[in-house]
Amino acid sequence: MTTRPYDNSARREAAAATRHRIIVATTELLAAEGYAGLGVMAVARAADVSQQTIYNSIGGKSALLKACYDVTLAGDEDEVPMSQRPEFSALREAGSADEWVERYAAWSRLLSERVHPILGPLVGLGVARDAGAAEFLTTIEQERRVGSTHAMTAFHKSFGLPDGLSLEQAIDICWTLNSPELYARLVGQCGWTPEEYQSWLAGELRASFLATP
Template structure:
């Protein structure tokens, strides 16, 4: 009988290597910003070769995206945000105002996780690679906002003014604008609001918007 090859140990080692690279990249990005981190400097700090960085994660843009994804999720699991229990719990509410407050708390949590990273990145928005990365992140956030609003529509319903395809799209656009990490950065980091004050402000805006 032919023996089967168990490569689980190799896969676990590869995952540990990748996790170490991403964790080191997060430290470098938060400490020195986007421009200061190169694949070479990351490899040196992580104690691996540049080729290992490319093989495990990818180039600089892929590394930054991996850091962003992990900070956003709060872990390195590959579960989609819309499939996580914390997101599904948003819809276990009685009405739209309750959803607005729950969603504001969710946005505050995510913005608090990734806000420091985005602050380190936004200063280099003219970098072409970074601009593409930011565009990808923005599109992902729009998809997440769409899941939230369509979930609200399907479970609780929306005001009449947001009925129809155009009304729904305009509502998603508005919520996507309100939940921007840039709003969080402006109010919390630049203007000194507490995260609690930001959450209360966002909840109020959403209550007014959702009716």
């Protein structure tokens, strides 16, 4: 008697569809109600699932926020690291340091535009008053640091750095310049256009990494 292998593809597809509904509901709640209106019960109602399903599929409030952020940042739900996506790969194809700076500024603007609706209200939130927001912001700061490290390590390998500037300092500068706080302040509060932000960022990166001391 031949035993057929168990096919659980239908179960995986159903779980993925449920997760998608939860993330969509979370995104819509954030847009409509802000972080204060986000909660497992509210998401469960909007996604038409039980609260336990949300905990099993994603987790609590901070996990919901992170899942929503990850999908929004990437632009899709594919589990492909940002460092392996075409926009980052294009940095490796830059023919000059100046071209690299322009591509990186455009990419940073794209990512900032995507996640600003989520991060804009949070970066001004007193994180000490909200453990969930603090946990989320700490996590994405660590992830941004990793991303900045990948970017500047590649830049250093291809084009070098000005005399007197260490790779660690270059990572510090990149990590600071691409911070959501700066985008929120310049675009969200000061009224800059995303195009103006991109131009400013390219200028700051150029001054930091291309200028000769």
